[in-house]
Amino acid sequence: MTEILNLINGDLLSENPEQAASAVGPHRVVPDRWKGMSVVELKEIKQIQLEQAKEKTRQKEEEKQREAEWDYHRVKTARMAILLERQQERLRRNFRKTLDAANMQLAHENKEQQKHLHSVVYSYVPTAQYFEQFNKTNR
Numbered sequence: 001m002t003e004i005l006n007l008i009n010g011d012l013l014s015e016n017p018e019q020a021a022s023a024v025g026p027h028r029v030v031p032d033r034w035k036g037m038s039v040v041e042l043k044e045i046k047q048i049q050l051e052q053a054k055e056k057t058r059q060k061e062e063e064k065q066r067e068a069e070w071d072y073h074r075v076k077t078a079r080m081a082i083l084l085e086r087q088q089e090r091l092r093r094n095f096r097k098t099l100d101a102a103n104m105q106l107a108h109e110n111k112e113q114q115k116h117l118h119s120v121v122y123s124y125v126p127t128a129q130y131f132e133q134f135n136k137t138n139r
Contacts, residue, residue: 021029
């Protein structure tokens with residue numbers, strides 16, 4: 001009878017959490033004597049899980065905010081690039097018009113010069129007197 005009372009009131013059947021403590025340290029338990037966690041430990045774990053969930057939600061929101069900022073930055077940069085390309089295209093067209101006008105002016109001047117050369121300068125037909133002036137010296 002004493003033995004039965006000792007077993008009933010003993011640490012093994014009464015699920016005393018202290019009897020599961022390991023001799024290695026208080027943070028470790030002996031698996032074959034462990035009867036589960038206390039209500040306080042369960043509440044503590046639930047609280048930690050809630051904090052972790054809040055932290056994860058906060059991190060997701062921060063990441064979402066960062067992504068939104070990067071998207072805004074990318075869009076702004078793309079718009080600036082498009083505006084720069086348009087401005088460069090306008091400058092290129094204006095330069096091309098100016099260059100074409102200058103080339104047209106040069107072509108017209110060259111044509112006039114060629115016309116002058118063919119009509120005035122190259123129209124002279126040499127006479128016999130022109131050729132007689134050569135080979136007169138003994139040099």
